[in-house]
Amino acid sequence: MVEETSDQSTEKPAWQDPAAKPFIQIENVSKDFNGFIAVNKVSLDIYQGELFSILGASGCGKTTLLRILAGFERPTTGRILIDGMDMTNIPPYERPINMMFQSYAVFPHMTVEKNVAYGLKKEGIAKEQIQTRVAEMLELVQMTEFAKRKPHQLSGGQLQRVALARALVKKPKVLLLDEPLAALDKKLREHTQFELMNIQDQIGVTFVVVTHDQDEAMILSSRIVVMHKGELIQCGTPKEIYEYPINRYVADFFGTINLFEGNVSRVDDKTMEVECKEISTTVKALSSDTTRVNDQLTIAVRPEKISISKEAPEGEDLSILKGIVWDLGYYGKLSIYKVRTETGKVIQVSAQNRIRSAERVLEWDEEVYLSWDIQSSVVLTE
Amino acid sequence: MNRQRSTFLITVLCFGYAFLYIPIIMVMIYSFNDSRIVSVWGGFSFRWYLALLDNRQIIEAALLSLRIAFISATIATILGTLAGLALTRMGRFRGRILFTGMIVAPLVMPEVITGLSLLLLFVSLQDFIGWPGQRGATTIMIGHITFSMAYVAVIVQSRLMSMDQSLEEAAMDLGGRPFRVTIDITLPIIAPAMLSGWLLAFTLSLDDLVIASFVSGPGASTLPMWIYSKIRLGVTPDINALATIIITIVSIGVVIACWLMLRQEKQRQQDAQLAYKNNL
Ligand SMILES: Nc1ncnc2c1ncn2[C@@H]1O[C@H](COP(=O)(O)OP(=O)(O)O)[C@@H](O)[C@H]1O
Ligand SMILES: [Mg+2]
Numbered sequence: 001m002v003e004e005t006s007d008q009s010t011e012k013p014a015w016q017d018p019a020a021k022p023f024i025q026i027e028n029v030s031k032d033f034n035g036f037i038a039v040n041k042v043s044l045d046i047y048q049g050e051l052f053s054i055l056g057a058s059g060c061g062k063t064t065l066l067r068i069l070a071g072f073e074r075p076t077t078g079r080i081l082i083d084g085m086d087m088t089n090i091p092p093y094e095r096p097i098n099m100m101f102q103s104y105a106v107f108p109h110m111t112v113e114k115n116v117a118y119g120l121k122k123e124g125i126a127k128e129q130i131q132t133r134v135a136e137m138l139e140l141v142q143m144t145e146f147a148k149r150k151p152h153q154l155s156g157g158q159l160q161r162v163a164l165a166r167a168l169v170k171k172p173k174v175l176l177l178d179e180p181l182a183a184l185d186k187k188l189r190e191h192t193q194f195e196l197m198n199i200q201d202q203i204g205v206t207f208v209v210v211t212h213d214q215d216e217a218m219i220l221s222s223r224i225v226v227m228h229k230g231e232l233i234q235c236g237t238p239k240e241i242y243e244y245p246i247n248r249y250v251a252d253f254f255g256t257i258n259l260f261e262g263n264v265s266r267v268d269d270k271t272m273e274v275e276c277k278e279i280s281t282t283v284k285a286l287s288s289d290t291t292r293v294n295d296q297l298t299i300a301v302r303p304e305k306i307s308i309s310k311e312a313p314e315g316e317d318l319s320i321l322k323g324i325v326w327d328l329g330y331y332g333k334l335s336i337y338k339v340r341t342e343t344g345k346v347i348q349v350s351a352q353n354r355i356r357s358a359e360r361v362l363e364w365d366e367e368v369y370l371s372w373d374i375q376s377s378v379v380l381t382e
Numbered sequence: 383m384n385r386q387r388s389t390f391l392i393t394v395l396c397f398g399y400a401f402l403y404i405p406i407i408m409v410m411i412y413s414f415n416d417s418r419i420v421s422v423w424g425g426f427s428f429r430w431y432l433a434l435l436d437n438r439q440i441i442e443a444a445l446l447s448l449r450i451a452f453i454s455a456t457i458a459t460i461l462g463t464l465a466g467l468a469l470t471r472m473g474r475f476r477g478r479i480l481f482t483g484m485i486v487a488p489l490v491m492p493e494v495i496t497g498l499s500l501l502l503l504f505v506s507l508q509d510f511i512g513w514p515g516q517r518g519a520t521t522i523m524i525g526h527i528t529f530s531m532a533y534v535a536v537i538v539q540s541r542l543m544s545m546d547q548s549l550e551e552a553a554m555d556l557g558g559r560p561f562r563v564t565i566d567i568t569l570p571i572i573a574p575a576m577l578s579g580w581l582l583a584f585t586l587s588l589d590d591l592v593i594a595s596f597v598s599g600p601g602a603s604t605l606p607m608w609i610y611s612k613i614r615l616g617v618t619p620d621i622n623a624l625a626t627i628i629i630t631i632v633s634i635g636v637v638i639a640c641w642l643m644l645r646q647e648k649q650r651q652q653d654a655q656l657a658y659k660n661n662l
Contacts, residue, residue, distance in 0.1 A: 072551055092554045105552035109570045118566070119556030152652075163552075170556065 013237075014047035015223065021084070023048040023206055024069070024174060029078035031064050031230075038064040040230040041078070046174075051200055051207045053217040055253075056227035062210040063102065065227070066176050069208065070099040083173065093122075098167035099176040104159045104183070106151045112138070112162050113147040119170040137169040140199065157188045164199070174206045181216060193219060214254050218242070226250050243302070247382040251300045258303065258347050259380075264295045271317075271374060274299055279341045281321040285377035298380040303350040305376035308337055308362065309369050317374040323347065325366045337362065339370055406629060413622035420617050430623035440624065443608040447588055450519060450604060454526035455583035459576055461527065462534025462583075467564065469535070470542040471550075485539075488532040497596030500525045504597060517599030525597045526587040533586065534579035541575035541646060542568075578642035585635040589628070 014020040022045035031039040038061040046052045054062050067073045069080060071092035079088040087095055098119075107115050116137055120130045138144045141161040151159060160180065167175055180196065181189045197220060200207050211217050217224050218238045225235040226249075234246045245251035248259065260283060262276035272287035276299065283299050307313065313320060326340040330353070337349045349370060362368060413431070417424025434440055469482055488496065504521050507513055514521055549571070553563040569576075591606040598607065605628070609621060 070551075070555060072554075092551070093557050093559055097555075099552070099555050101548045101552055103546055103548050105546065105548040107549060107553070107567060118553065118558075122557035122562070166552075166556065 013222070014050070015045070020047060022046060023050075023083060024208070025081040026065075026069070027079050027081065029065070029068060029075045029080065031061070031068060031073060032076040037230055039068065039075070042227075042230075042232050043078075044225060044232065044235065046206065046208060048206055049204055050222045051197065051209065051220055053221040053224045054208065054210045054227060055214060055217045055224050056212065057253075058212055060227045061230040062212075062227055063178055066099065066178055066208070066210050069174075070097055070176055071095050096173045097176060098170050098172040098174075100163045100167050100178065100180055102178040102182065104163040106154075106159050106162050106166070108151050110150075111147065112143060112149050112151070112154070115151070115162055116166045116169050119166060123170070133169055137165045140168075140202075141165045156183050156185075157192065160184065160192065164196075168199070168203065168205070172205060174208060177207060177209045179210055179212070181211070181213070189216075196220070218254070226253060244378055245300065245380070247380050248298060248300075251378070251380065256303055256348055258301045258306070260299045260301075260345075262297065262299060264291060264293050264297065267291050267293055274377075278343060278345050279321055279347075280343050281319065281341075283319040283377055284317055284374045285379050286374060288379070291379075295381075298382075300378040300380055301372055301376055302378075303336070303348045306347070306349045306370050306372045308339070308349050308351055309371070310362070310366070312369050313371045315371070315373075318371045319374070319377065320369060320371045322367065322369055325362055325364055325368055328362065328364065337368075339368060409622050410626045410629065412619065413626040415619060415622070418619065420619055420622070430620045431627075433620045434623055434627075437620065439608065440605075440620075443603050443605045444624075446519060446602060447605040450523050450526060451584045451587035454523045454530060454587045455580050457523075458527045458531040458583045459534050459580045462531040462579060463538050463569075463572070463576055465531065465535040466538030466542055467568070470539055471568075482539075485532055485535045488529045489536070491529075493529075493590075493592040494596075496529055497525065497593040500528065500593065501596045516601065517597060518602035521597040521599070522594045522602065522604065525593045526583075526590060529593065530583035530586050533582050534576070537575050537579040537582070537643075538572055541572045545571055574642045574646055578639040578646070581635045581639040581642075585632045585639075589632060 014022075024044075024046040026042055026044040026046075029039060029042045030037065040061075042065060054065060056062050064073060068075050071087070071090060075088065079086055081087065082096060107118065110118070113134055116134045117130050120133060125133075135144070135147075138147055141164055143158065143161050143165065146154065146158060151162070154162065160183065164180075177196075181192055184192055193216060196207075209217075209220060211220075221238055223235065223237055224241055226233045226241065228249055234241055234250050236244075241250060242254050245254065245257075251257045251259070260274075260276040260278055260281075262274040262278075262283065264272055265275040265282065266273040267287050270286060272285055272291055274283045274285055274297065276283050285299055321341060323339040323341040325337055326346055327338040329336045333353055335351050335353055337351070339347050339349055341347065347370060412420060412423075414426050414428070415423055416427035416429060465485055469478065469485065472478075500521075504514055504517060508515070545568075549567055550563050553567045554560065558566060589606060590604075591610055594604050594607055595610075598604070603611070605624075609624065612618070612621060
């Protein structure tokens with residue numbers, strides 16, 4: 001389900017380079033709607049050329065944050081800097097930013113062509129130049145043949161392209177996209193996802209995408225920030241967030257994860273052991289400077305990090321427990337096992353199918369050992 | 383039981399419609415009556431229509447009415463649209479609800495009160511600043527603007543409230559200043575609502591008798607005023623012909639206004655559906 005994001009370049013990404021200057025700086029921004037705090041003390045740096053996703057459940061304040069960036073809402077506190085310039089009090093029509101609305105907001109009384117040309121006309125650009133730029137942009141989004149159509153003659157996917165073209169034709173430094181794919185059906189969504197990435201790659205503009213779909217964010221983004229109830233929870237690359245979620249909310253949000261609550265029973269400089277009563281096992285994990293004996297915490301382990309075997313595995317750094325196969329499912333390249341421990345807890349394990357054969361290695365009710373490496377135990381302290 | 387009820391309902395319905403429309407139909411039929419006596423059918427003819435053309439007073443009153451209706455509907459549409467824009471697009475300001483309520487008050491105000499208060503206003507204005515001098519066409523126009531503006535404002539306001547506000551935001555995002563955005567985006571989209579408001583204002587002005595009677599002076603008689611003064615001397619057949627013409631004009635206006643509003647309602651439903659689809 002989750003693809004490894006391959007690092008195409010050996011260069012350090014901008015957000016890890018201390019010398020790099022962030023392109024968008026959101027500094028301690030809050031938005032209070034008559035006592036309802038939609039965005040709460042958000043600080044965030046976004047770099048040039050990123051495809052940055054803001055992810056969160058419906059109603060968590062994503063759109064509000066985007067509207068603050070575009071200039072439609074004034075933050076109650078904090079400020080917005082773009083390319084080093086304070087934009088907090090600059091109206092939307094003077095910001096070097098364009099937005100693609102969730103409803104697409106294609107002007108119903110103008111043809112596709114006129115819609116795309118609108119922003120250029122407001123800039124006072126010469127007519128011939130507008131024509132060539134509009135034509136180029138329609139070519140890019142493959143809408144040339146629909147140039148003379150009115151919006152009500154277009155499908156959802158086509159409206160989305162018009163909205164995209166209309167925003168991009170202005171050559172903005174940043175494009176804000178509010179749930180760009182939510183209105184499309186599933187098949188079209190996947191196709192459009194890659195198109196968006198392609199277009200972003202071609203013109204190199206910074207994208208800030210709002211979404212509530214974690215798979216979409218995983219595939220699209222260079223970095224993701226997870227929001228919950230107006231606050232930022234975690235910011236990082238898809239891989240970081242998937243493998244090292246900082247709390248249960250983030251862990252749960254991105255796919256399945258096994259959670260074991262426990263108490264720290266032993267700590268040294270680098271490692272610790274956590275006594276998990278639920279599974280009556282001592283789980284090994286990496287410790288931090290602040291870990292103390294008897295601390296209560298939760299260990300999270302992704303299903304694909306757990307190995308399943310008939311023989312007891314051996315290894316210094318392994319956490320091992322025993323159970324029986326409770327349920328199993330075969331999904332092409334992947335097998336999903338649900339293993340029940342003696343204490344009754346069901347643990348989900350997924351394994352790549354290496355042997356291409358119908359014979360199953362494991363069967364229902366078979367006794368198995370589960371084990372995972374110390375690196376795979378993610379410690380959640382909240 | 384069910385059957386009985388339905389025959390009962392149909393009878394009542396027919397009776398109701400007959401009550402509403404038979405007088406009008408009678409007027410229309412008798413306008414083609416060749417006889418000089420209103421209640422006796424003397425064959426089909428257009429003579430009363432031709433007679434209207436010879437009657438200078440009628441022609442003058444009709445032209446005055448049309449002129450007043452046209453100008454007052456136009457000004458009321460401009461002012462009503464501005465009021466609707468201010469009430470829906472200025473965000474929350476102090477007393478917005480009060481103002482919204484106050485814009486609809488003229489719709490339910492008895493015409494006699496509106497007419498009387500306008501008359502008092504003109505009289506005291508005359509005392510203080512020496513204007514409007516002679517009461518007549520101008521004062522009638524002002525009177526008509528004040529009450530038909532409210533209708534336009536309500537129609538425009540409801541269209542604006544159902545319009546997707548992100549259209550305006552998108553235009554602003556693309557570099558349009560607020561005033562340009564209103565011209566480029568908002569007005570074209572609400573134009574059908576403005577047109578139906580104009581038509582409504584036009585017909586309201588055309589058939590107003592009460593307010594016009596209050597605020598008019600000796601020189602100016604609108605068509606309804608002229609008819610009313612004539613009818614007191616007894617109904618003449620040419621009045622039937624005139625009434626038929628007015629009914630035709632007003633019906634056409636109302637039908638177009640209704641059609642525009644229906645279309646707008648359909649558009650609104652489509653907008654809502656689209657918004658729903660996009661928010662899934
Ligand atoms: N103009 C507004 N006035 C009052 N509350 C608002 C306004 N805009 C948004 N909200 C509230 O702020 C919260 C966050 O909204 P939004 O940013 O649209 O969420 P999301 O896009 O993440 O679904 C919601 O609970 C919403 O009701
Ligand atoms: Mg939203």
